[in-house]
Amino acid sequence: MPHLAHSHAVAGMIHRLNQPDYDRWANQIKRTGGCRQPIHLRGKVEHYDQATGHLLHRYSTTQEPNGVLRVPCKTRRVTRCPACAEVYRADTYQLVRAGLIGGKGVPETVSSHPCLFVTLTAPSFGAVHVRREKTGRVLPCHARRDAQTCPHGQVMSCTERHSADDPRLGEPLCPDCYDYDGSVLFNAISPELWRRFTLALRRRFARLNGLTVKALREHVTIAFAKVAEYQRRGVVHFHAVIRLDGPDGPNSPPPAWATADALEQAVQHAAAAVTAEVKPLNRTFQWGTQLDVRRITMNGDLTEQAVAAYIAKYATKAAECVGTLDRRIQPLDNLDALPIRDHARRLIAACMRLGEHPGLADLRLTHWAHMLGFRGHFSTKSRHYSTTLGALRAAREEHMRTEQVTTGRLPLFDEDTVLVVAHWQYAGQGLSLGDAILAAAIEGGYR
Numbered sequence: 001m002p003h004l005a006h007s008h009a010v011a012g013m014i015h016r017l018n019q020p021d022y023d024r025w026a027n028q029i030k031r032t033g034g035c036r037q038p039i040h041l042r043g044k045v046e047h048y049d050q051a052t053g054h055l056l057h058r059y060s061t062t063q064e065p066n067g068v069l070r071v072p073c074k075t076r077r078v079t080r081c082p083a084c085a086e087v088y089r090a091d092t093y094q095l096v097r098a099g100l101i102g103g104k105g106v107p108e109t110v111s112s113h114p115c116l117f118v119t120l121t122a123p124s125f126g127a128v129h130v131r132r133e134k135t136g137r138v139l140p141c142h143a144r145r146d147a148q149t150c151p152h153g154q155v156m157s158c159t160e161r162h163s164a165d166d167p168r169l170g171e172p173l174c175p176d177c178y179d180y181d182g183s184v185l186f187n188a189i190s191p192e193l194w195r196r197f198t199l200a201l202r203r204r205f206a207r208l209n210g211l212t213v214k215a216l217r218e219h220v221t222i223a224f225a226k227v228a229e230y231q232r233r234g235v236v237h238f239h240a241v242i243r244l245d246g247p248d249g250p251n252s253p254p255p256a257w258a259t260a261d262a263l264e265q266a267v268q269h270a271a272a273a274v275t276a277e278v279k280p281l282n283r284t285f286q287w288g289t290q291l292d293v294r295r296i297t298m299n300g301d302l303t304e305q306a307v308a309a310y311i312a313k314y315a316t317k318a319a320e321c322v323g324t325l326d327r328r329i330q331p332l333d334n335l336d337a338l339p340i341r342d343h344a345r346r347l348i349a350a351c352m353r354l355g356e357h358p359g360l361a362d363l364r365l366t367h368w369a370h371m372l373g374f375r376g377h378f379s380t381k382s383r384h385y386s387t388t389l390g391a392l393r394a395a396r397e398e399h400m401r402t403e404q405v406t407t408g409r410l411p412l413f414d415e416d417t418v419l420v421v422a423h424w425q426y427a428g429q430g431l432s433l434g435d436a437i438l439a440a441a442i443e444g445g446y447r
């Protein structure tokens with residue numbers, strides 16, 4: 001079989017290299033920036049003079065290799081496409097960084113606004129194998145002198161000093177005792193818990209300063225950017241940058257009484273106070289007790305660079321780092337046969353089972369089983385935090401458009417007087433084996 005695949009790939013490469021439009025194809029591939037699974041678009045773009053209705057220019061993919069234009073997939077998931085995930089990561093870094101020190105349309109004065117780096121964790125759903133370090137030494141996992149034996153005969157103790165790559169890390173001491181339902185329900189409800197946290201934070205911060213929420217808005221905006229990260233045990237936690245601005249967002253300074261101290265107090269209070277219910281099951285969830293709040297300063301322990309890099313790193317990580325699948329679970333999938341660890345399998349099974357519950361339909365647990373119940377966005381920010389990923393993408397697309405104009409693919413027209421009519425159709429995705437090898441060579445600069 002490997003031989004067959006090999007000769008098939010070689011035949012594909014030779015076929016591609018012999019095409020008269022090979023250079024054009026190679027050019028398309030170059031422009032996708034090394035995308036592993038480019039999207040194929042079939043269609044046309046027409047430019048009309050708005051006054052006369054005359055067709056000025058038509059671009060159609062019929063002239064392109066295989067009649068399609070290949071564009072980057074733009075995924076943020078590194079397991080699917082490292083090149084596009086890297087673009088996403090770099091954009092996220094720029095976005096978070098602009099919110100901390102300015103740039104990309106955000107004034108530099110934003111760096112003087114009080115700013116915190118906050119980590120909100122999930123509560124415990126049962127004891128799991130962990131690696132803890134103290135002053136450079138690895139501590140025993142769960143050393144208990146008089147450890148209980150659980151109803152399944154498992155002694156709830158583990159004295160091992162786990163190595164960093166021990167596959168048991170994050171897995172329960174007793175899977176039969178572990179609250180799998182709680183774990184996936186927490187993931188499912190966590191976006192709502194976050195939303196309530198932001199509301200409670202505003203309320204508390206207003207109160208600390210003797211104001212109503214409405215009155216606070218006239219003086220202070222609380223801006224944030226956050227990312228979700230999967231812990232080894234398969235629950236999400238959130239890292240957030242929380243910043244105080246004046247009433248007009250990053251362009252206006254907060255009043256002197258709006259201090260980092262007061263913000264920190266409000267974060268502590270809000271994190272401990274908020275809950276979210278899953279009413280049909282009569283369950284209530286709140287954040288774990290491990291709350292980490294740190295000041296971000298230009299020259300302190302936690303610099304803006306470190307925070308931006310940290311947030312960007314997690315923006316491209318999804319649940320696959322826990323050992324689940326990076327695709328949707330299909331109804332006909334045999335869970336027992338999936339190539340995943342037992343812990344992930346049990347989490348997915350809990351999603352599939354709870355997904356059948358009519359009262360939980362809006363959590364869409366079956367749909368998000370491969371994400372272990374989490375259906376939120378990996379990185380989000382409030383309206384005023386900084387620039388947007390969309391703006392960064394638009395800037396890059398503008399650059400690509402300029403390149404298309406200079407390479408003769410698009411005519412240079414005045415945008416105000418020209419009507420652009422575009423018809424695009426999805427025509428597939430990915431590269432054949434032979435094409436993928438050629439694409440890798442192009443990216444590597446061999447041609």
Ligand SMILES: [Zn+2]
Nearest residue numbers: 035073081084
């Ligand atoms: Zn891609």
Ligand SMILES: [Zn+2]
Nearest residue numbers: 129130141158
């Ligand atoms: Zn252990």
Ligand SMILES: [Zn+2]
Nearest residue numbers: 150152174177
């Ligand atoms: Zn047990």
